[in-house]
């Protein structure tokens with residue numbers, strides 16, 4: 001999961017020719033101006049800062065930490081750029097899912113489960129429609145605990161199949 005943001009951070013370090021011992025200083029600069037950077041870089045920067053209130057990685061602390069809440073809100077000022085060939089809004093979906101999975105304590109278990117299972121599908125460029133997302137959250141609510149995981153996986157696989165078919169049709 002962290003690899004999604006770490007890769008971009010490494011590229012960023014190389015681009016600015018910053019050595020690893022200057023990382024924290026760079027992270028402070030990035031998080032001071034989140035609207036000037038890609039969200040993956042901003043999220044990775046937060047990981048490098050320690051929260052002065054709770055001592056966790058900044059923005060990833062417990063529900064009650066106001067400093068983390070504040071930082072968590074700032075991260076959404078960052079830039080999202082859809083990768084070529086993916087559905088519009090795919091990058092936004094990835095960043096929301098990554099953000100929920102990396103700070104699961106502020107979200108319901110059901111939602112964390114759905115978002116975690118959806119990520120691989122989003123990373124290959126799919127994007128569930130609003131109806132599909134609603135069906136999925138209804139499904140996770142009514143499924144018995146023991147079968148939740150498998151039922152959600154099946155629903156997601158179905159969405160991916162559907163979108164692959166639609167893509168093939170549109171490219172003919």
Ligand SMILES: [Zn+2]
Pocket residue numbers: 051052053054055056058059060061062065066067068069
């Ligand atoms: Zn905190």
